[in-house]
Amino acid sequence: MQWTSLDTWIVVTGVLSAVSCALLGNFMVLRRLSMMGDAISHAVLPGLAIAFLVTGSRDSVTMFIGAAIVGVLTAVFTQSIHYLGKVEESAAMGVVFTTLFALGLILIVRAADAVDLDPGCVLYGAIELVPLDTKSVLGYEIPRAALTTGLVAIINILFVVIFYKELKLTSFDPALATTLGINSQLMHYLLMTAVAVTAVAAFECVGSILVIAMMIVPAASAHLLTDRLHTMILVSVILGSASAVLGHVAAITVPKIWGFEDTNTAGMIAVVSGVIFFITMLAAPRHGVISKVLHQFILSVRIAREDILGLVYRFEEMGVMDNVHEVKRLMKQLTGTGPLLYATAVASLRHDGKIRLVDQGFQLSAPGKKAANSVIRSHRLWESYLHRYLKYPVEHLHFSAERLEHVTDDSMRERLATRTDSPTVDPHGKTIPEEISNGGRK
Amino acid sequence: MNPRKRSGIRYISFRHILAPAIILMFVVSTGRAAPDSIGSIRDTTIEWPTIDEVLRVVLLRDYNTRVVVIGTMLLGLAAGVIGTFILLRKRSLMGDAVSHATLPGIGLAFIIMSRFGGSGKHLPGLLAGAMITGLIGMGLILLIRNTTRLKEDAALGIVLSVFFGFGVAILGIIQKMSTGHAAGLESFIYGKTASMLAADAQLIAYVALLILIVCTILYKEFTLLCFDQEFASSQGWPVVLLDITMMVLVVIVTVIGLQAVGLILVIALLIIPAAAARFWSYNLLTIVIASGIIGAFSGLAGAGSSALIPRLPTGAIIVVIAASVFIFSLVFGSARGLLVRIYQHLRLLKKVGHQNLLRAMFEWWENHDTSGQSRIHRQSDTKGAELANSVCDRDSDNIGNVEHSSRDIRWGELLALRSWAPRRLRRLIRIAIKEELISQLSLGSYRLTEVGKAEAKRIVRNHRLWEIYLITHADIAPSRVDRDADQIEHVLGRAMVDKLERILASTSPDLAMPSSPHPL
Numbered sequence: 001m002q003w004t005s006l007d008t009w010i011v012v013t014g015v016l017s018a019v020s021c022a023l024l025g026n027f028m029v030l031r032r033l034s035m036m037g038d039a040i041s042h043a044v045l046p047g048l049a050i051a052f053l054v055t056g057s058r059d060s061v062t063m064f065i066g067a068a069i070v071g072v073l074t075a076v077f078t079q080s081i082h083y084l085g086k087v088e089e090s091a092a093m094g095v096v097f098t099t100l101f102a103l104g105l106i107l108i109v110r111a112a113d114a115v116d117l118d119p120g121c122v123l124y125g126a127i128e129l130v131p132l133d134t135k136s137v138l139g140y141e142i143p144r145a146a147l148t149t150g151l152v153a154i155i156n157i158l159f160v161v162i163f164y165k166e167l168k169l170t171s172f173d174p175a176l177a178t179t180l181g182i183n184s185q186l187m188h189y190l191l192m193t194a195v196a197v198t199a200v201a202a203f204e205c206v207g208s209i210l211v212i213a214m215m216i217v218p219a220a221s222a223h224l225l226t227d228r229l230h231t232m233i234l235v236s237v238i239l240g241s242a243s244a245v246l247g248h249v250a251a252i253t254v255p256k257i258w259g260f261e262d263t264n265t266a267g268m269i270a271v272v273s274g275v276i277f278f279i280t281m282l283a284a285p286r287h288g289v290i291s292k293v294l295h296q297f298i299l300s301v302r303i304a305r306e307d308i309l310g311l312v313y314r315f316e317e318m319g320v321m322d323n324v325h326e327v328k329r330l331m332k333q334l335t336g337t338g339p340l341l342y343a344t345a346v347a348s349l350r351h352d353g354k355i356r357l358v359d360q361g362f363q364l365s366a367p368g369k370k371a372a373n374s375v376i377r378s379h380r381l382w383e384s385y386l387h388r389y390l391k392y393p394v395e396h397l398h399f400s401a402e403r404l405e406h407v408t409d410d411s412m413r414e415r416l417a418t419r420t421d422s423p424t425v426d427p428h429g430k431t432i433p434e435e436i437s438n439g440g441r442k
Numbered sequence: 443m444n445p446r447k448r449s450g451i452r453y454i455s456f457r458h459i460l461a462p463a464i465i466l467m468f469v470v471s472t473g474r475a476a477p478d479s480i481g482s483i484r485d486t487t488i489e490w491p492t493i494d495e496v497l498r499v500v501l502l503r504d505y506n507t508r509v510v511v512i513g514t515m516l517l518g519l520a521a522g523v524i525g526t527f528i529l530l531r532k533r534s535l536m537g538d539a540v541s542h543a544t545l546p547g548i549g550l551a552f553i554i555m556s557r558f559g560g561s562g563k564h565l566p567g568l569l570a571g572a573m574i575t576g577l578i579g580m581g582l583i584l585l586i587r588n589t590t591r592l593k594e595d596a597a598l599g600i601v602l603s604v605f606f607g608f609g610v611a612i613l614g615i616i617q618k619m620s621t622g623h624a625a626g627l628e629s630f631i632y633g634k635t636a637s638m639l640a641a642d643a644q645l646i647a648y649v650a651l652l653i654l655i656v657c658t659i660l661y662k663e664f665t666l667l668c669f670d671q672e673f674a675s676s677q678g679w680p681v682v683l684l685d686i687t688m689m690v691l692v693v694i695v696t697v698i699g700l701q702a703v704g705l706i707l708v709i710a711l712l713i714i715p716a717a718a719a720r721f722w723s724y725n726l727l728t729i730v731i732a733s734g735i736i737g738a739f740s741g742l743a744g745a746g747s748s749a750l751i752p753r754l755p756t757g758a759i760i761v762v763i764a765a766s767v768f769i770f771s772l773v774f775g776s777a778r779g780l781l782v783r784i785y786q787h788l789r790l791l792k793k794v795g796h797q798n799l800l801r802a803m804f805e806w807w808e809n810h811d812t813s814g815q816s817r818i819h820r821q822s823d824t825k826g827a828e829l830a831n832s833v834c835d836r837d838s839d840n841i842g843n844v845e846h847s848s849r850d851i852r853w854g855e856l857l858a859l860r861s862w863a864p865r866r867l868r869r870l871i872r873i874a875i876k877e878e879l880i881s882q883l884s885l886g887s888y889r890l891t892e893v894g895k896a897e898a899k900r901i902v903r904n905h906r907l908w909e910i911y912l913i914t915h916a917d918i919a920p921s922r923v924d925r926d927a928d929q930i931e932h933v934l935g936r937a938m939v940d941k942l943e944r945i946l947a948s949t950s951p952d953l954a955m956p957s958s959p960h961p962l
Contacts, residue, residue, distance in 0.1 A: 029592070029595075029596050032593050032595045032596075033595065034595040034596045034598065034599035035535050035538075035595045035598055035599060037599065038538075038598075038599055038602065038603075042706070081772070084772065084780055085717075085721065085772045085778065085780070086778060087717050087720070088529070088532055088534070090532065090534050090535045090595075091529055091532075091534040091713050091716075091717050092717075093535070094534045094535055094538065094709060094710070094713040094714075094717075095710075095713055095714050095717055095765065095768055098706075098707055098709060098710035098713070098714070098761055098765075099710070099714075099761060099762065099765035099768075101706060101707065101758075101761075102707055102710065102755075102757070102758035102759075102761035102762050102765070103758070103762060105632070105707075105755050105757075105758040106754065106755060106758045106759065106762065109753060109754065109755045109758070110753060110754075207610075209542065209602070209603055209606045209607070210603060210606070210607055210610070212599050212602060212603035213603035213604060213606075213607050215599075216596055216599035216600055216603065217599075217600050217603060217604060220592055220596045220599075220600055223591070223592060223596075224590060224591065224592070251611070251614075255615050260615045260618065260619065261615065261618035261619075262614075262618070263611045263612075263614030263615045263618070264610050264611050264613070264614030266607065266610065267606075267607045267608065267609070267610030267611030267612075267613075267614060268607070268611050269607065270603055270604050270606065270607020270608065270610070270611075271604065271607050271608045271611055273604065274600070274603075274604030274605075274607065274608070277600060277604070281586065281589075281590055287590060287591050288590075289589050289590070292589070
């Protein structure tokens with residue numbers, strides 16, 4: 001890998017676009033407006049084309065204004081069609097941005113020879129060419145695109161810092177914001193303007209569709225990682241910058257692994273941010289898929305353990321000793337416990353010393369007995385309570401109690417016992433065991 | 443307390459009409475200015491086709507044109523039909539994400555096929571690749587939406603941009619491949635209808651046919667799925683399977699549409715005809731058919747005009763034509779169109795204003811009856827009505843007499859009865875006089891006519907029945923019922939009044955014309 005000053009400038013420009021996009025992206029994600037970003041970034045095309053045709057130059061300022069106006073208009077048109085035509089909002093958005101994009105495309109193709117707006121560049125930019133178009137500032141040769149994106153990044157930082165409170169309020173609770181005297185409609189359109197301006201600035205480097213990758217994907221990853229807005233903004237900016245840097249590195253290196261030449265940086269930036277998102281989605285500490293599945297599994301194991309203890313207790317009560325197969329069969333039949341969950345639960349019970357395997361039967365050890373005692377006591381107390389106060393028929397008691405026994409703690413059990421006048425037998429006629437205190441049997 | 447606001451009708455704000463209009467003017471004016479300023483750089487005038495050329499295209503004399511036009515038309519038809527269902531299912535933008543997700547599939551298919559010695563541009567192979575990544579993209583959208591806290595919009599945005607980025611990266615690799623001739627691949631992004639071959643058109647035709655057949659067979663099921671998914675699943679329909687079928691059809695349309703309109707704009711063929719068709723009917727079958735027709739027309743007209751005029755991107759033209767149909771439907775649509783809705787709205791306003799006028803006059807008359815008897819808590823209403831009739835008769839006898847009688851309401855008093863603007867009141871009175879519901883005895887002095895009185899009585903009765911109902915059955919304070927009754931009086935139908943009468947018969951003695959439960 002050869003790193004030159006060109007690469008540095010590409011990365012700098014990429015990072016600056018990523019920062020300005022990610023800042024706004026947080027609010028787009030929180031307001032469920034992600035696709036509006038997509039729509040605006042497509043729709044700025046006719047703005048660019050018209051500005052070019054009118055002025056005949058690729059002067060940044062006019063293109064900027066033209067595109068920003070059309071970008072905001074996308075939001076206005078969408079609202080109008082949604083409101084006037086009673087068309088569902090996302091469909092209205094689809095109608096507006098495809099039409100505007102098509103118009104822009106026609107304008108560009110008609111003027112193709114005169115405009116150096118290449119339809120391909122529109123979609124995926126030309127970040128590789130950024131360092132070639134420089135402007136001298138204070139004696140340094142700085143790429144023009146780096147200046148523009150830098151400026152937009154500063155504007156966006158100021159926007160988010162100054163309007164932090166307003167953006168936060170209107171994103172989470174527009175009604176509250178209105179009662180506090182904040183115009184949420186105005187904030188909406190300010191945000192849309194900022195998005196349009198950012199989209200135009202980033203257009204040149206990464207193209208219209210990858211603007212979305214920079215806006216939405218880091219913000220979405222950050223949303224999975226934290227519940228605090230300022231942390232989320234910070235995380236999204238860091239992830240966005242990281243994807244820009246790694247994206248360029250990957251564009252140079254990854255294809256070579258399979259024997260190809262290097263590839264498009266903008267595309268790889270999107271891919272890297274996608275990979276980061278995918279990892280976050282799986283591994284995020286609280287909102288990640290793995291952690292959710294794990295929590296679920298841990299809960300199922302706990303419930304299966306309690307059920308097994310209860311079953312073993314009942315077998316011991318009946319004096320059946322060779323109960324291994326019966327326990328497994330009943331667990332499958334009564335609670336649908338699969339073999340994996342069953343094996344895990346049994347293994348963990350044996351590891352904790354709650355049950356022992358003697359010949360063909362499980363036996364409760366002293367701590368196991370105590371735990372099983374709690375489960376059975378909860379179960380039978382609940383049966384008494386449900387039967388007495390909620391008038392459950394005897395044959396329906398078991399299934400409700402089966403669920404309630406897993407969420408009943410000591411103090412709840414005590415109250416249940418008091419309420420039902422400490423019965424000694426449940427409605428089925430089974431003995432309700434006494435509470436085993438820490439010092440042994442009462 | 444604007445009476446129009448009181449009637450509880452949502453207003454169409456002029457902001458929403460004006461803003462687009464101004465913008466349209468702006469676009470048109472700049473569009474006109476454009477050729478002048480650009481003229482110096484390069485000539486961009488459109489070479490208009492001759493009539494002969496137009497005929498050639500319209501009559502499909504050219505083999506090439508025939509293939510292209512028929513292919514695009516069928517595509518528009520199929521997309522329009524399936525588009526209606528996904529529009530109703532609020533999944534419109536799903537198609538957008540899926541179409542973007544097809545790009546890496548095309549690129550990967552190209553690489554794999556050229557690695558294994560194929561030409562790399564074998565169309566069915568490329569489309570199969572597109573289909574696979576499109577389906578993966580859709581699966582990921584559902585996965586992100588269902589397993590994380592992110593909402594659908596973010597899921598769409600993520601899949602759309604990341605897959606497209608991946609596709610762009612793969613195209614970047616292909617461009618630098620020694621074996622690659624990737625020039626054709628980029629046409630999938632913007633579409634290249636003109637290069638459509640007979641085989642491609644045939645493929646589109648088969649697929650369109652498949653979609654039409656599936657939609658016909660599953661019409662009832664899809665309808666159910668769109669309108670009431672919970673009900674469908676409670677009735678034992680395989681909802682998930684139907685949903686998957688529908689989305690697979692969307693992916694198929696998207697994939698075959700890539701060639702014609704390109705992956706950016708194919709979504710327009712799914713959304714716009716369906717959205718336009720909804721303005722014309724409330725009946726789903728009509729909407730589906732209309733949507734298919736609009737789609738087919740857009741495809742036909744778009745492909746035709748791009749065959750006639752050089753250097754026009756076909757996909758974009760098709761979309762612009764579809765959008766024109768959409769705007770036309772938005773304004774002129776016979777079911778939900780703007781004009782129809784504005785007309786209905788105005789008619790309702792007129793009716794409400796008109797009834798308010800009659801009721802105001804009637805209640806004023808009740809309060810100012812010359813007989814000296816207080817009419818607010820009368821015992822017998824029939825007596826009052828007879829009295830009113832006789833009063834009316836007497837007055838109509840000496841109608842030439844312009845002397846103001848105490849039974850005639852003056853302009854100023856009338857204006858003070860409700861919070862209506864003078865101009866509006868004047869117009870309401872003018873209309874009511876024309877319809878002979880009220881008569882003007884002298885300038886600024888009015889009286890209900892016989893017909894007007896009967897109508898006014900009906901309205902006042904509706905109003906009071908509802909008020910009594912609210913007081914006796916909903917426990918609302920008498921001082922608060924006026925506002926509610928004010929809104930309902932205009933829409934109480936015959937059946938509803940009958941029911942109210944039945945309900946109130948036991949509690950209210952004077953049902954024929956109840957007195958007002960609160961001071962007027």
